[in-house]
Amino acid sequence: MPIRKDDTPPNRRLGLVNLLLIGFGVLLLVSSFLPNQGMQQVPRVPYSLFVSQVDDGNVRRAYITQEQIRYELKEAPAEGAPSVLATTPIFDMDLPKRLEEHGVEFAAAPPQKPSFITTALSWIVPPLIFILVLQFFARRSMGGAQGALSFTKSKAKVYVPDEESRVTFADVAGVDEAKQELTEIVDFLKSSERYTAIGARIPKGVLLVGPPGTGKTLLSKAVAGEAGVPFFIISGSEFVELFVGAGAARVRDLFEEAKKKAPCIIFIDELDAIGKSRAGSMGVVGGNDEREQTLNQLLTEMDGFAAKDKPVIVLAATNQPETLDAALLRPGRFDRQVLVDRPDLSGRKTILDIYARKVKLAPGVDLDKIAQATSGFAGADLANLVNEGALLAARAMRTSVEQGDLNEAIERVVAGLEKKSRVLQPDEKKVVAYHEVGHAIVGHLMPGGSKVAKISIVPRGMAALGYTLQLPTEERFLNSKEDLEGQIATLLGGRSAEEIVFGEVTTGAANDLQRATDIAEQMVGTYGMSDVLGPLAYDKQGGSRFLGGANNPRRVVSDATAQAIDKEVRTLVDRAHDRALSILRHNRDLMESISQQILEKEVIEGDDLKSLLSSSVMPEDAQAIA
């Protein structure tokens, strides 16, 4: 979609003013350097020569000004030499007397009058500069939208949906519920009379909530595209400026512009940049005034406009809904919240279909398989995946994208691009091999809906030195306590293998431990899976699980409970660790043989891996503790 600003950008205006000022300055400078007319091309001589020429009686007349004495000789010293000369006057009280003595005709110039231009400039320019500077600051603090020098213009870009680049709901897939809710919004915009006639209040604000890359921005563009109305797009961070008041002024300006173009949509991306909870930010020194003012202005504007027959609907997107100020979520503001979550299996398939249509796909490519292997991918990841696949195919001089390209693209997106440059030392490689095999064996024996599909000790991306890829065998929405315990044990499998084989641990398990502890904490705090602590949620707002990782603040609990929670988390992790150790000790020979193989081949996958892992056995004491 073409983006255009609907006004002359402020920086161009500033440029104009600067140009004007510079122009004046140059004029002043030039005029002061301009030599006075008629004084040119007269050779200068030393004062002493002038005096001696006067004494010789060779000077006919002299014209004395403050800057110079110009005089004419009776006869030139040589043929062709100039007879008019000039010298610089020095303080000489005797000069008039001396001139008179030698019969020189002399006159003095009246005190020099500055030229008209210089006078005019010196009177006009300084006040002008002063006025301009004054205006500049006045405009800025006034925050009016009427000024030419406006710092406070909203930076919103207007999308005018034109035919070929229009985004519609057909371009968005896998988020059907969100689409359905937004279809309603489109209807409000298209036929608002029908709703207002019956007395219904058209919602003012709709908040799109979901993890990054799930298509929130895309969806809001689609709403504009479907409704065929102007679409103001601005990011929350663009409101936040160094100067207190600028953000608030921008909000005012944005809504003013929008009201002129109503019916229309204002889309505020990354709303959390201005909408952070005011209570939560207490104690941070400085910087909050501005955000708070901006937020207040936004609230005022949203309360202010009466969407009679020309609605202005404010869409906003955030991936941190829990940080938003509660005032934003009140009725009459962002009272509608639409969850835009990561797509499920069929959703991923439809998204892949959309992007696969944009590349040349080899016949027989099975997108279902790709969809199955990309659980947890957001729409943006899938778009990226197809593109990576196309890049790989092109690099290999193929004319169409094959299944293998897409498979490799999955791994790239999962683990980052292959780092050819990073070379592991042989002893490091050995540690990584045992570590990954540890994950694989424990992971294979654990219950739950995923199977170990690949072990690799080829370093990838920034952090991963090796990895064990577990793919889900079925689509899962619920995890049992047993599944989660299995996940923790699998995560600890790597470290346990290192302990058993090398008798010491390395830093390589840091990420595993982080994730294992997170799961254990969530089991106790969010899912109420602890027998000791019971079905209570000790975390506040358990709904943000899809946002990945970030743990919620703990509810206010007594010291004893806090200790009990810590202890329970510890117990869960310890127990999983013991299980992993037990499994690996029991399968020590198998671990050795797989590790040797992987050190040779670097990667084991598919049926090879399956048959190797199938000979693993579950020891008695590592059975799930039901």
Ligand code: ADP
């Ligand atoms: P968000 O705003 O939620 O972070 P975006 O809307 O910016 O995500 O998505 C980035 C890109 O990813 C989009 O431009 C689009 O190409 C692709 N994408 C994301 N989600 C979807 C989806 N549900 N359907 C189709 N494409 C998607």
Ligand code: MG
């Ligand atoms: Mg976005």
Ligand code: ZN
């Ligand atoms: Zn690991």
